[in-house]
Amino acid sequence: MKLSTLVELAKNYKNICLLGHIHPDGDCVGATLGLAMLLEKYNITSTVLLNDLPNQYDFLPIARYVRDHMDEPADLIISLDASDPERLGSFGQLLTNAKKVINIDHHISNTMFGDYNYVDAEASSTSEMVFQMVEDFSVMDVDIAKALYTGILFDTGGFKHSNTKPSTHLAAAKLISYGFDFSELIHNLFDMKPLKAFKAQGLAFERALTYMNERILVSYLNMEDYKNLDIEKSDTESIVHYMNNVDGVEVAVFFYAIDADTYKISLRSKGIVDVCKVAINFGGGGHQKASGASIKAPLEEAILAVTNVISLQL
Numbered sequence: 001m002k003l004s005t006l007v008e009l010a011k012n013y014k015n016i017c018l019l020g021h022i023h024p025d026g027d028c029v030g031a032t033l034g035l036a037m038l039l040e041k042y043n044i045t046s047t048v049l050l051n052d053l054p055n056q057y058d059f060l061p062i063a064r065y066v067r068d069h070m071d072e073p074a075d076l077i078i079s080l081d082a083s084d085p086e087r088l089g090s091f092g093q094l095l096t097n098a099k100k101v102i103n104i105d106h107h108i109s110n111t112m113f114g115d116y117n118y119v120d121a122e123a124s125s126t127s128e129m130v131f132q133m134v135e136d137f138s139v140m141d142v143d144i145a146k147a148l149y150t151g152i153l154f155d156t157g158g159f160k161h162s163n164t165k166p167s168t169h170l171a172a173a174k175l176i177s178y179g180f181d182f183s184e185l186i187h188n189l190f191d192m193k194p195l196k197a198f199k200a201q202g203l204a205f206e207r208a209l210t211y212m213n214e215r216i217l218v219s220y221l222n223m224e225d226y227k228n229l230d231i232e233k234s235d236t237e238s239i240v241h242y243m244n245n246v247d248g249v250e251v252a253v254f255f256y257a258i259d260a261d262t263y264k265i266s267l268r269s270k271g272i273v274d275v276c277k278v279a280i281n282f283g284g285g286g287h288q289k290a291s292g293a294s295i296k297a298p299l300e301e302a303i304l305a306v307t308n309v310i311s312l313q314l
Helices: 003-010 026-041 085-097 126-133 142-155 166-176 182-191 195-206 223-229 239-244 275-280 299-311
Strands: 016-020 046-049 076-080 100-105 116-119 209-211 216-221 251-259 262-269 290-296
Touching: 003 026, 003 076, 003 100, 016 026, 016 085, 026 046, 026 076, 026 126, 026 142, 076 085, 100 126, 126 142, 126 166, 142 166, 142 182, 195 216, 195 223, 195 239, 209 299, 216 239, 216 299, 223 251, 239 251, 239 262, 251 299, 262 275, 262 299, 275 290, 275 299, 290 299
Parallel strands: 016 046, 016 076, 076 100, 100 116, 216 251
Antiparallel strands: 209 216, 251 262, 262 290
């Protein structure tokens, strides 16, 4: 899909809403903000709705575009970086009354839930897909470039993940040319964390468990930990990444509690195990090397269930 096609379609609708997945990450935030700003260049106003937006993205123009509700029902919804309606959280119910739904995503597990589906599982990120939609670069500005670069940077892990392609570097080079301080952006995105996040990371490493001759590394944080450390999900996002860096580990699994017996699962793989297939077993999805899901069970049972599924691929 090209931006000109989307613009012509959007002109037929009054109330346009851009949605991203629950617990939005850098790609979700970058893609939604970037597209909202691009549409604005064509005099198309939209509302961005994001659940539980962490403050780590405050270096982007969040306040200008992100709201917590629609003043009127949306007649055109553009979903970005969400593989299925459930990933939109409470905002997913808005799809029911929308006249048209456009689904823009790069997850292989996408369910093609839109009236228009622009899905590319080979793309590094949804932000790169938004960049590739642009035909006339005269509409780009530094804020748009910064948002899209943030999304690409986040989902490629700073261009370290295997989803980084030549086209990804070309997109990044073009975006940097708009003149923002990319070194400061990288610092804000990956390096600058509150002390409590480091304490959470230390606790998770202290609890690390190994399975399958140390090829699976597992850790967790429970509800009491979140209360005692005064942390949020955004304070724990990098833990599974560092777990997967351990020598000899093929799969890292991090469980974080969302209530007494319900855990979100973050999975990372070095490549032998397709963690998307693992996540699908528990109603989740994502990518071959990075996926997520949730499970309702006591922690010990949850760990056993997930590691048993992983072991089938080892």
